[in-house]
Amino acid sequence: MSDDHGAPGDLHEPILGWYADHARDLPWRHDDCSAWGVLVSEVMLQQTPVARVLPVWLEWMERWPTPRDLALAPAGDAVRAWGRLGYPRRALRLHQSAVAIVEQHGSEVPATEAELLTLPGVGTYTAAAVACFAHGERTVVVDTNVRRVEARAVTGAALPAAALTRAETALAATLVPADPAVARVWNVAVMELGALVCTARSPRCPDCPVAHLCAWRLAGSPAYDGPPRKGQAWEGTDRQVRGAMLAVLRAADGPVGLAGLAAACPDDEVRRMRCLDGLVTDGLVEPLGRGRFTLPR
DNA sequence: TATTCGTGGCC
DNA sequence: TGGCCAAGAAT
Numbered sequence: 372m373s374d375d376h377g378a379p380g381d382l383h384e385p386i387l388g389w390y391a392d393h394a395r396d397l398p399w400r401h402d403d404c405s406a407w408g409v410l411v412s413e414v415m416l417q418q419t420p421v422a423r424v425l426p427v428w429l430e431w432m433e434r435w436p437t438p439r440d441l442a443l444a445p446a447g448d449a450v451r452a453w454g455r456l457g458y459p460r461r462a463l464r465l466h467q468s469a470v471a472i473v474e475q476h477g478s479e480v481p482a483t484e485a486e487l488l489t490l491p492g493v494g495t496y497t498a499a500a501v502a503c504f505a506h507g508e509r510t511v512v513v514d515t516n517v518r519r520v521e522a523r524a525v526t527g528a529a530l531p532a533a534a535l536t537r538a539e540t541a542l543a544a545t546l547v548p549a550d551p552a553v554a555r556v557w558n559v560a561v562m563e564l565g566a567l568v569c570t571a572r573s574p575r576c577p578d579c580p581v582a583h584l585c586a587w588r589l590a591g592s593p594a595y596d597g598p599p600r601k602g603q604a605w606e607g608t609d610r611q612v613r614g615a616m617l618a619v620l621r622a623a624d625g626p627v628g629l630a631g632l633a634a635a636c637p638d639d640e641v642r643r644m645r646c647l648d649g650l651v652t653d654g655l656v657e658p659l660g661r662g663r664f665t666l667p668r
Numbered sequence: 669t670a671t672t673c674g675t676g677g678c679c
Numbered sequence: 680t681g682g683c684c685a686a687g688a689a690t
Contacts, residue, residue, distance in 0.1 A: 457674030
């Protein structure tokens with residue numbers, strides 16, 4: 372029909388069609404899911420796989436079905452209910468967001484990106500995602516999946532650059548359909564394609580609806596040739612100790628003494644105290660005096 | 669712009 | 680086996 376093979380517009384029909392057939396049935400995508408449910412899901416999904424988020428999200432929605440419900444609970448309850456999703460400051464920020472939504476937004480999750488961006492823990496991606504998926508706004512949603520799909524299909528690179536570039540955002544913007552309702556499906560469809568088919572390590576190109584026009588494939592699927600990607604250090608980091616300390620506090624019924632927290636880092640008192648200080652500064656741990664600590668009240 | 673911040677599963 | 684990676688945000 373068109374002779375300009377590879378034009379960005381050619382991606383729409385195949386990807387939207389693929390999504391219609393292969394989308395996962397996730398509760399936060401249901402029409403009856405509240406904007407609050409969408410916001411909670413988006414924050415939980417930051418750097419955390421769907422499989423791990425699902426049971427915790429269901430628990431949260433049952434326990435705190437509205438922002439007001441969470442705002443009325445102690446912050447520590449949110450941190451404990453966060454379980455082992457990782458990056459527990461997200462739980463704290465979600466609680467702070469709930470309070471802000473109640474106090475400053477009439478208990479309704481804001482609909483515009485600008486307002487959403489004022490909420491703690493809500494950045495560029497999450498604001499665009501919530502405005503779009505919860506409120507139907509036509510936004511440009513750019514997450515790691517979108518970046519990878521577009522890097523391959525359009526740019527021809529094996530992987531996107533380490534940091535989001537203006538060019539990527541501009542490209543993504545040109546690809547978002549003009550109609551808000553279609554844009555909404557497009558945004559989630561590209562993410563889904565990246566999550567299920569156009570994966571980082573071993574992409575399932577035979578299952579890809581745009582393999583025939585993928586610039587990366589047409590170039591012979593060249594290996595990544597950019598600057599070396601530095602991994603996420605873990606062994607011997609403060610994160611490891613902070614995580615262990617928080618695990619102790621989550622498991623405990625009441626306050627925990629320094630001796631109990633020492634198990635998280637038995638061989639290095641300097642690091643141990645630095646991490647504890649950091650947790651207190653972050654608001655994830657509350658000092659009670661006399662060397663006793665608890666999750667925030 | 670580069671770091672820091674959890675956790676666990678997978679190839 | 681272990682490095683890599685997962686719907687990022689804040690500083």
